Amino acid sequence: EKGNYRHFMEKEIHEQPESCQRTLSAFANPVSGQTTVPGGLNFAEVERIQIIACGTAFYAGEIGRYAFEKLAGLPCDVEVASEFRYRQPALTKGTLALAVSQSGETADTLAGLTWCKAQGFKTACLVNVHTSSMAREAEIVWPTWAGPEIGVASTKAFTAQVSALLALAVAAARQRGRIDAAEETRLVARLFEAPGLIAQAVADHSEAMTAVAHDLAGARDVLFLGRGAMFPLAMEGALKLKEISYIHAEGYAAGELKHGPIALIDEATPVVVLAPPDEVFEKTVSNVQEVAARGAEVILITSQDAKVPHAPGLRRIVAPDCDPFIAPLVYAVPVQLLAYLTAVQKGTDVDQPRNLAKSVTVE
Numbered sequence: 001e002k003g004n005y006r007h008f009m010e011k012e013i014h015e016q017p018e019s020c021q022r023t024l025s026a027f028a029n030p031v032s033g034q035t036t037v038p039g040g041l042n043f044a045e046v047e048r049i050q051i052i053a054c055g056t057a058f059y060a061g062e063i064g065r066y067a068f069e070k071l072a073g074l075p076c077d078v079e080v081a082s083e084f085r086y087r088q089p090a091l092t093k094g095t096l097a098l099a100v101s102q103s104g105e106t107a108d109t110l111a112g113l114t115w116c117k118a119q120g121f122k123t124a125c126l127v128n129v130h131t132s133s134m135a136r137e138a139e140i141v142w143p144t145w146a147g148p149e150i151g152v153a154s155t156k157a158f159t160a161q162v163s164a165l166l167a168l169a170v171a172a173a174r175q176r177g178r179i180d181a182a183e184e185t186r187l188v189a190r191l192f193e194a195p196g197l198i199a200q201a202v203a204d205h206s207e208a209m210t211a212v213a214h215d216l217a218g219a220r221d222v223l224f225l226g227r228g229a230m231f232p233l234a235m236e237g238a239l240k241l242k243e244i245s246y247i248h249a250e251g252y253a254a255g256e257l258k259h260g261p262i263a264l265i266d267e268a269t270p271v272v273v274l275a276p277p278d279e280v281f282e283k284t285v286s287n288v289q290e291v292a293a294r295g296a297e298v299i300l301i302t303s304q305d306a307k308v309p310h311a312p313g314l315r316r317i318v319a320p321d322c323d324p325f326i327a328p329l330v331y332a333v334p335v336q337l338l339a340y341l342t343a344v345q346k347g348t349d350v351d352q353p354r355n356l357a358k359s360v361t362v363e
């Protein structure tokens, strides 16, 4: 039940500290500082990962890809299942097929998984419903522990998927000899900082947040920009806003701005920029200046201390200070809150958006 919350989505946003903690605990131990891979897979024997997913789970997969490649040096592809299943992809020997799904029932994702299994590839799934069709189909079942998600717009299942994928990337890095035990312990400690930082982000009832949501509610189009793991999170932010507020939104890699989308920029198109202070921060800031100079309203989500140049039309939403490794978990919250508050402002049916079903079991 909803308890004191207006919507399941609001409740589920608030449940993320616990769902993240529970999920991390299935893949890592905060006391020993070690990761574990449920089902006993050894990533040293895996040559490539092929992630198959739809919607929000696809964006979680993209965030996972950045971590698998950067930390573990493990090649990783991510594809939307509806394309993957019909195009006869040329997977190479040693590929692990990984289906990512909240429900474990999404028709296209399940079909992609079944296809990989029939071709003789090793299969795994990362699912929130542990008794689902995908859990029965895959050789290895990795659980997320978000608990039942009722809101059609996925929130806590997404951060649970990202938590699991980041922890698995650390495990893979260790098993493949890319990091030593001390670095594993350091990264596990960073991961377990996420639940507390998510709790801080969830408690943001700042005027800035409310005022921005108010403005977004009046927009026809909104752009989301980010670099690195913030790029898939930008696409996730755009999807969230579309789904529940019916505002057209696009997520772009900030570096792609000049290659087309900058033509859209005007006073009426707010631009939400996800910019944790990481190694690409300066580059993202220069993109901010480009759009601000064209009169756009820029909403910059970054930490309190990040040095941001003054620009007219630039507003800041403060995200908790965090290690860049866990920024996708922490920054997911302001992105979800913006979409949620904008939809509430517009008065849409947040938990049951038009035309959408929670689980897409037909293609």
Ligand code: M6R
Residues within 6 Å of the ligand: 054, 055, 056, 057, 100, 101, 102, 103, 104, 105, 106, 109, 152, 153, 154, 155, 240, 243, 356, 358, 359, 360
């Ligand atoms: O159950 P699944 O994770 O397989 O569902 C995939 C998508 O249908 C789902 O993430 C959808 O995009 C959500 N409505 C996003 O909020």
